[in-house]
Amino acid sequence: MRLLKILPEDKRRLKVMFLAKHALADGTPDPQDGNHAVYHVEMRETLRGIGLHVEARNDFDALFTPTGADFVVTLLNRAGFLNSEMLAPLLLTREGTPFLGASPIIRGLGDDKHLMKTVARQRGVAVTEWNVHRRGALSPPAEPHFAWERLVVKPNASSASWGVGIFDQWDTAAAHIADLHAQGHDAIAEPFFGTGDVVLPVVGGDGPVLLPAMRFAMPGAGDNFRSYEEKRALVDAPRERLEAITDELLVDRMRADVMRLLPELWPFDYGRFEFRHDAQSGTLRFMEVNLSCNLWSKKTVSGAARLLGVSHAELVETIVAHSMLRQGVIAAVERV
Template identity: 30%
Template sequence: MTELLQFEPPRDFRLLFAARHVLEDQATAPAISGQYPRYHQEIREALEAVAGSIDVTDSEVGIEDLIPASDYVFSLMNRVKMNNGEVFVSTLCEYAGVKYLGASPAVRALAEDKHLAKHLVRALGVPTTPSVISSRYLRAPDEQPFAGPFFVKPRLGAASEQVTQYSRQTTWQGACAQADALHTDRLDALIEQFAPGRNVTVPIIGNAEPMVFEPVVLHGSGPFQIITQDDKLQTGSDMSFEFLDNAELVAALKSAALKIYRELCPLDYARFDFRVDDESGTFQFLEVNICCDISSFGSLMFSLGNAGISQEALVSHVLAFSYLRQQTSGQ
C-alpha cells in the first residue's frame, strides 16, 4: 500500500476548522447533538497537533468573512440548512480561491444527491436497486414501478436524517405515504427497492494511487439492519463493527468502490456504502459519503486502525494530499 503523506504547514499557515459541534462539551451537550461534540473535538486536537494553532467556527453565519483570511478550510459542516448544504462552504472557498477539504462543489452535489449517484453507478455497471424520486411538485407514479419491499429516505441529506424503522415499507401505498411525510418537511424523497442483508462500507483515502481499505460491516438496529438517524447519533453506545469475512465479496466491493471513486476524483477521502446479501452473495450500492465520519469510534477509523493508521496520521495525510492537489503554479 502507498505510504501516507505527512503535512508540513507552510510558514504563517492559517487553517480554519468549521464544525457544528466543536465548541460543545460532550458532557453537557443536548441529546440531539449525539456524539458529534466528542468527534469534532477529536479532529480539532488532531488538527492542532498537525498544523499548530488554528481558527475555529461552529456556524456558517459570517463564515464568508473568515474564509478569505485562511489558507485552508477543513470543514465538517455538512448540514447547513439548505438543499445540498454540503456544497455551501466549498463553494465559498472556490469563490475566495482558498483550498478546502473534500471535493469540488459539483462532485459533492452529485454524490450527495442519492438519486443521481445511483444513476452514475448504474452507468458504471455497479449493482444498485431501482428507484424513483418524489417531490411536492412531482409525486411518485401511482402505479408501482418495481417490486417491493421499499425504502424511503430524503433524496438529499447527511447523517441518515429522517431515516427510521418506518423508512422500510412493504406496500407501494405505504412507501408513497412515507414520501409524503417527508414532503411536509419540504424534503424531496427517494423511494428505492429495499435491499436485504447487511450494511457494508468501503473506505478510500485519496493519494497519487488511491488507498482502499478493508470493508466494514455496520450493525444497524431492528430486524432489517437499518442504520437510522438515532444509530448515527450513537447516544446510547458506540456503533459496533466487524470486518466482512468473505474474500470474494471483499474483492468485489473494493473493486466497485474504486470504480466509483475514479469517476469522482480528485477527492480527499470517502466511504462507499453497500448492502450485502450473504445468502445470495450479491451486493447493492447505497450511497457515497464524501468527508464522512473520521471519529475514533466510526467505521472508517475502525478499518484504518486495523491497518495501523492513527486518526492523527490520517488527518495529516488528508491535509497534505488535499493541499498538494489544489496547488497551482506559482504557489
C-alpha cells in the first residue's frame, strides 16, 4: 500500500472541521454509545497529530451556517433518526464544502441493504435470498417465499448490529418487523446462513486500495453473532478476535466480488464489504457494504492496514489526503 501525505504548506493553510457526536468528549466511554465515544476522541487527536488545524463540533447546527472550513471530516452518521448518515453530506454539498466519505446518494445506496443486494445480484455477485419490508408497503409482511430454518430480521439501514433479531418462528419474526416499523425503520429478512462474517476493507489511495481480508472470531458464540451491546462494549462479554484470512482462494473470491461492485460506488474514501461465509461448503454470499465505517484503531480497517505495516495515523492521513485530492482541496500529495 502506497501512503499519501498532505504537504506541509497545505497543513498550515487548511481549516478542517471534525464533526462527530462525541467530538468534544474526553475519551470516556459513553453510557449509550460505549466505545464509540473513545473512537471519536481518538480520530480528533489523530487528525491534530498529523498536523491539521482542527475545529471540533458535535451537532448538525454547525452546518446550517457557513462553516468557514476548507474540508469537513464527518463521522456524524448515526444521529438518532432514519437516514441521518446522508444529512451532513447533503448540507455540505449545499454549501459547496468538500467532505470525507462519499456523495449523499452513494451513502444512501450503501446504507440501504435491500438496494445493495439488488445491485450485487445485477453485478453477478452471489447473495442470500431476502425480503424487504418497507413501512407503509402495499401489503403487510408475509412469510418469506424462500426456504429458511432461522430467520434474521434487522433494520434495512442500520449499523453495528443494532436491532438485529434471529428467529425460528414466523410469528415472532413478524412481531420484530412490526416493532422496527413502530420505531420508524424499514426491515429486511433473510435466512441465517454460514458460519461467520468475512470482511474486505477498501480505502482510497492511488485509486481503490483493497486491504487484507479479515474475519471475526467470537469466543463461545457458535453462530459468531455479535450484538450491538457487545460491539460497543456496553456489556461484559467475550471480545471478538480479528483475524487475517489465510485461505487464498477465499480472499481471491472476495476481491473479485468487490471489484464487481466498485463501479457502482466509486469514488468513496473508505469502507468495508461484508460477506457471510460457510466454512463447511465454502459458499460465499455478499451481505452488505458499510461506507464511512468505523475507523477506530481497534477495528477492521485499521487492523487490516497494520498487516501491511501501516500505522493508524498513516492510514487516516492517506484516506484524508485521497479525499482532499479527488475533490480539489489540495493539488498534490507526497507519495511514500
